[in-house]
Amino acid sequence: MRYNNIINQKKMATCHLSGGACMKRDNSIYCLKRAKLIQLILTICMDLVFFILFLQKSFQAAISASPSLIYLCAAVWISIVSFLLFLLWDLTLLRSLSAKSRELNRLVYLDALTSIPNRHCLDGFLTDHISSSVLPTLGCCMLSISNLGMINTSLGRTAGDNALQDFSEILEKAGRSYGFVGRNNGNEFVLVTENASEEKMKQFLSSFEKEITSYNKSHTPIQFSSCYSLNQECCFTDLGELFAHTSNKLHHR
Structure with a gap:
């Protein structure tokens, strides 16, 4: 059974960051x-x-x-x-x-495994809805399951896929009030939020960690690593640069 049946609450036709739609009507x-x-x-x-x-x-x-x-x-x-x-x-x-x-x-x-927005959706949505004036206020948080390899090896690929699905559902639940959640690629997930600050990012990570701790009490434990970047400090003029910078921080922690 999926974690708290959150998947039933997903709106696969749309995905929001302070309003707006990712998927486009023909x-x-x-x-x-x-x-x-x-x-x-x-x-x-x-x-x-x-x-x-x-x-x-x-x-x-x-x-x-x-x-x-x-x-x-x-x-x-x-x-x-x-x-x-x-x-x-x-x-x-x-x-x-x-x-x-x-x-x-x-x-x-949408990502085929987790049914959350994929990188293509991230790029398209943010390009269409984030103006140059908003870009300096953005914050980007990257997360990944640090023990995914161990889960795949010890419990099988299906268990690993389940972990990815549950992780994305928990992330979507915790990040719903903060901004736009998606799967960057592979074992890497992203939250993009407007009006970002150290306090706001720490609040999100604290909320997410509580959800993971609750999940781990009755499921195969998930360990995760995370990092975030504030564009007011990085001063990138391109969203791709902000993503790449944050992803690089995540993999070199």
Whole structure:
């Protein structure tokens, strides 16, 4: 069983840092669906107009007087109904295509094992939502499971994968109120927060350590290492540099 069933609370379609979305809607499919819905409404209106017209006695009399008009009306009616059916079929296909697009989007932006944002999502989201004025206030915290190799060796790869999943869920729970959580790569996770300070980063790590301590009482113990960087001290002008600097600190502790 996953740790406290946190995974049921995940919003795989979005991931937030003071608002905003990471996963992106396919606007082409959205626009096509709107166009098809407009066509559907217009077709239904044409059907109604044709039906009302057919109920008029003068129109019925004109049809009775001209057999060729009957064939013309029948052809128009069949064409409208056929167009309506094809529109409904298109909308069904678009619904299926939209579902596949969302799944592909999820695979692109979310880590397959942990279902939290991956590095691609991190880069895209932060680039889109972090302005140059906010960059100096950012803090980056990197964390990794220091005993993952031992877990894989002694208990097997499945146990190691479970540890990574549980670790990411605990991190997401602890980091939810601090900022944006994601998997940087491999056995490396990251928290990015705005208006960062020594006190704020230490509060987060203290909260996270309490969650890990509670988890370890009833699960395979997880040991972790961590470090953080404040961009107000590093003065990087690129997020990638801040990530690389913090990752380098983590691996040379």
